[in-house]
Amino acid sequence: MSQIFDIVVIGAGPAGANAALTAAWAGCRVAMVDEQRKPGGQVWRAKNPVVLEAPTTPESRSGDALRQEVACSTVLTFAQSRVWQIESAASGWEIYVLKEGKVVTLVAKALILATGAREYVQPVPGWTTPGVIGLAGATAMFKQDLALPGQRTVVSGTGPLVFFVASEIRRLGGEVAAVVTPNSKREWLRAFPAMVRRPDLLVRGALWVADLYLAGVPIYWRHAVAEIDGETDVSGVTIRRLTRDWAPDGEPEFLGADSLCLGNGLTPAAEAAQLAGLELRYRADLGGWCPEVDASGETEREGLFLCGDGAGIRGAAAAEIHGKLTGETASAYVRGVAPGENHLLQQAYQRAARFGMAMTALSVPRKGLQTLMCADTVVCRCESLTRSDIVAEINAGAQSTLSVKSGLRAGMGPCGGKFCQGTISQLIAQAKGGEVSDVPPPTARPPLRPIPVAALAGDFEYDDLPIPKPAPL
Amino acid sequence: MIRLVPNHAARVQRARSVTFTFDDEAISGFVGETVATALQRGGHRLLRHAPEDGGARGAFCCMGLCQECLVQVGGRPVESCRLLVSADLTVTSLKRGAQSQ
Amino acid sequence: MTIVYDIAVVGGGIMGCAAALEMAAGGMRPIVLEQSDIGQGASGVNAGTLSLQIKRVKLMPYALKGHHAWARMGAAVGFKKTGGFTLAFTEREAELLTERQTLKAKAGAPIEFVSTKRLRNVEPNLAQKVVAASYCAEDGYANSSLTGQYFRGRLCDEAIEYQERCQILAIDRGASYQLTTSRGVIYAKRLLLAAGAWIKTAAALLDVHLPVDARINTVSVTERMPALISSVIGHATGLLTMKQKANGTVLVGGGWQGRGRPQEGRGQVMASSVMPNIALAQFAMPGLSKARILRSWTGFEANVPDFYPLAGALPGFDDAFVLGCVRGGYTIGPYIGQLMGDFILGREPELPLFDPGRDFDEDML
Known part of the structure; x- marks a missing residue:
């Protein structure tokens, strides 16, 4: 029909x-x-x-x-x-x-x-811990259920979204433990000329940041969450200062929190x-x-x-x-x-x-962020494949996302590679000494979302089955 | 303390609270919110164990992409971030050791 | 200094790699040229079924040898000998099953007809509507996704050179073959075209017309399921193959057609094929209804009009060869690749090859 x-x-x-x-x-x-x-x-x-x-x-x-x-x-x-x-x-x-x-x-x-x-979420040790959600995911919770991600939340990530999420947590009565962003204040200043074209948004963003300052919420500029503590629930995060290329180089600092919103651009x-x-x-x-x-x-x-x-x-x-x-x-x-x-x-x-x-431009992660991953950090959440699994496959000769996918199942799980292919492309580019632009994502395959077998089967009548010409004997 | 972002928590009115079942435990939630939201409020962040290494998983993308918040209803997999709470809903987790229906 | 390889193998699938391995073992220096990644064409996207019940009668000796080759590769390719059932749901299908499997059994496949009671004992989750079934203990499957990883590793182990993402743009014949590729010029004394559905295009570069056509077979896979079946399942009409992998995913095939042409890249999945294919799978195994399909894809299966392989000298050439169009090519591939390697090395192949210069309208065997 x-x-x-x-x-x-x-x-x-x-x-x-x-x-x-x-x-x-x-x-x-x-x-x-x-x-x-x-x-x-x-x-x-x-x-x-x-x-x-x-x-x-x-x-x-x-x-x-x-x-x-x-x-x-x-x-x-x-x-x-x-x-x-x-x-x-x-x-x-x-x-x-x-x-x-x-x-x-x-x-x-x-x-x-x-x-x-x-959302692109940069894998870091512990990012699979329940209680870690995407920044964009957090906004979905706010908008549809007016619900909070936890009692005390660290909000971490790039671009304006990190401040919107922190602000919404406060608006809905939650506590922001800290805002952690790889961007520096200087990067924001450099974006100013583009922002004055939208004074409404500029004022709104300035209000979010001013409110956080007034509330005494620490804002860690040019920092990233380097590790998440907790086995089955977030108990805190470790943050580190970043270099200009966003590679961690500072001393680890621990922040107690029961939840983390994490995202690195769309x-x-x-x-x-x-x-x-x-x-x-x-x-x-x-x-x-x-x-x-x-x-x-x-x-x-x-x-x-x-x-x-x-x-x-x-x-x-x-x-x-x-x-x-x-x-x-x-x-x-x-x-x-x-x-x-x-x-x-x-x-x-x-x-x-x-x-x-x-x-x-503020949101796109820089190369150094990759080095937040350790050898045993999960990259493919569906199949629990770690960075060392992926790197070993690349070193064994897999030179494309397609080859890594076939060899390891990275991208064959229920999410269809939506949360691992970006990282895998970067790992391949890094190993080859090339650029991510030389490592395209694998061929897209239907269905675009998992589809129940019963729905595909529909109201099947066995007798309607077209009987093909028999295969040659 | 001056707040530039007002606290709206007290001005939100929600539908009635009901209980639903999650792995034989009664969980309270508001009618019409997502099961993932109700579960996390009730302290149930751990929703499943990853099939390969048993790693703990919970809601992550909250928009129906990542499949991390998968639970079962009537033996069928459902994204708990897209499933709404209703009275008498029975949800089973994909945790190791949880009873599949 | 220019390297002149003993042979350039065009196509890094199972057959090209197996032939290269055999030729290298025999002292030649081959290079494998692959347009995408090693083992990612039909070799890497087929359903992985290793079933003698769906092999051609006259190819049975090759298929039996092929099964042994896969068994030797073992865990590295996800090989599992599970035994396989072919099911008939109607009297008409039962007749078809009896007629066809009897001929295959006579050709040497250990196929037997089994009672539905025995079938139910082994596979209680199959539909109760089965009226007849055949069984072959030799049947099983391998994981075609691992083809690339496996053969790339074998090529590396044997120090055989290969180039990936290497498109052949032109082939010129002088003192040696000069292959102009997207990754530079390659010189070789001999050529082996083992490019699957792209064999026709490759041969055309030498002005040889091969009447190669391609079927566009569809495969789908579910998410992980509780254990439902342990054997490879087939259907009397050939419209269904089904197996559950060790990780719980169920792979569904059956030769339902997608669309597209090899020259235009990968084939496209058609919903009008996927839906009845999945419906038939659910009919055969009702428990599947609780699963979700995660992915469907297609692979090109090359063939010539008589559906027998091309394996021998390229018509009009004594130093260029062609290998492909093998019905049941995943099963037979590793073995026929080895035969081809022997032939190029000047040895007598263990079983006869298939002259690509034959008259395709005649029954050749």
Whole structure:
């Protein structure tokens, strides 16, 4: 059973939802698919039904406004639905979706990918300890459940996210033991010219930092968490000062805490783009491997459009505008007309992108951070493979992520390599004396998320089984 | 003490509290929050042991990617960061020694 | 000083590596040139089934030798001799099973027909709807993911040179073969084309047309499951292979077709193939319904119109050879690679090879 649309949008964050709305307003029949219960993406994630009432935030207000617009539009939202396979077809695209335990097929002339980002977390000794969560993961807890990661939390990582997370913990009544960030104050000052273009965000960030100072929360600039204590629960962390290249060189200092939020920048979630046939190239300034996309959302494949952080990390403000531009381009494609030039929107996008990319530049980990890993530090969480396992495989001749994956199962576990491939690429590059840009991630393979066998099997009738020509005897 | 970031904790209203079962233990949680959130509040951060080395694992990415917070409901694997608390929910962990359903 | 290798082996899969190892043991200096990574083509992505029940009758002697080769490689390639059942769920399938497995048994495979009661005793988690089954104690599997690691290690141990991510752009024939590659020019006295589904492209560089086609076989794997099956499971129609690895993951194959062409890179998975393939697996083993599929992928299986191997001199050449298109190539690969090496060394192969210059419309054997 398949449903036919002009455009299918994958992802309902600022980019996807705005693309969907723009295309729908242009008269296209649009379906939008998203894993979450409501549109908003990670940045404007909606509250779970647990929250009956709560003070609003800039994120909740932006998200509510977007959800309101989607609700009033003709966009058909497939919520709590997971895209697991993308195929090009004669008529356009076939999108296979898991919804309520069943497979639904959507067919569309144009496909817009707005799959956003995921977090890169630098492995350090003890990072698998329960009680260590991603910085981005922490924001999901705040936004959907208004819940805290623990009683007393160390918040550690790069870029602006570390201050947002610390601030949200305080807003929700928690205690921040310390903020630990590899960035120096000087790096932030250097980003100032890009930040003044968004005075609203600049003021907000300054407030977070000022509040932490007033509250006496220690901020460790140019530091990183080097080790997490605790077997089955976090009992504290050891931090160390870093060099300019972010390699640890200072004396270890212990901080007592029952939880740690840890993250080192965002990276484009590009698996869907790979499945749709797009090549990836390495762009450190955009957070890593990403497909080639222009400001109008066009890609190298006909009928395939892409917007938001999945095209390179430029932040929510840029994603929102990129979504609108892409919605226009895709709807023009569907109607068979040339897309109009929207110079004002283009300019706004470039402005927002400059700000976002300045934040990305602060967030992207430097090489030295790798040396926080010890030989027995787990790199692949699914298969419990350590740095020494990976390095031994590389030294035995595995020169690509594909070879390391095949030889060790690093990337064959349930997460599909989403949390180990970045580190493995770096370890290979280091061993070869090359650059990460020479070590692409392995081939993307469906399903994009684990899919229940029962859902794939569906209502199978044995007699419907096509009997093939017997194999030659 | 001056706070530039206000404390909103007291202004959050949540749905009613219920109990659900986690490995035969009654856990209290609010209806409609994620099971991962309720479990961590209840002191259950350890959700499973890694299959290869038995390493302790708990919720990590909190957005349905990493699969670290996997639990079982009705014998099927479910991401506890995406599963919502409801009364009478019975959750089994993938800890070593936990009873598979 | 320019090195002129005794032979350049184009393709670092099982067959190319096995032939290189044999030739090096025989005193030659080979170099293996692989467009991606060693053992990552069909050699590394197939379902790893080692079953005599799905081998061609006339290739049975080769398959038996192949099984022994895998057994010798042992734990390093994840080899497990588990025994295998082939199942029939309808009377029609039972007839097919009887007819085909009888011929294979006559060809030397130790295949027997077993009662459904015995099947249930060994594999209680299989569906109760089985009407007939055959069993072969020789059957088992190896872990195809380990092909690259294993053969790369063997090449290193024997000091055989290899180049990975090495695309062959042109081949010129002068005093020796000159291979222009993405990693520089390589000179060799002889050539062995063992490039799997890319053999056609490689031969075309020498203006030889080989009628090679490729099937695009789909394989899927579940996350770890509690123990469900201990044997390799097949289906009378060939539409299902299933095995549970030591780590608990269940691997499902059966030759369901993806799409794509070797010239365009890796093949693509088709949902319309994965879904019935998984449905059939769940039908055969209902307990699978509680698992999740983590990955599906495809691999190219090269063949020629008569579905027999290409193994011998490249038509019109006495110092260029071709090896591939072996149905059941994972099983037979290590052995036929060795035969090919012997042939190039000027020795009499233990079993006959398959002339690539034959008339493909005739039944050759």
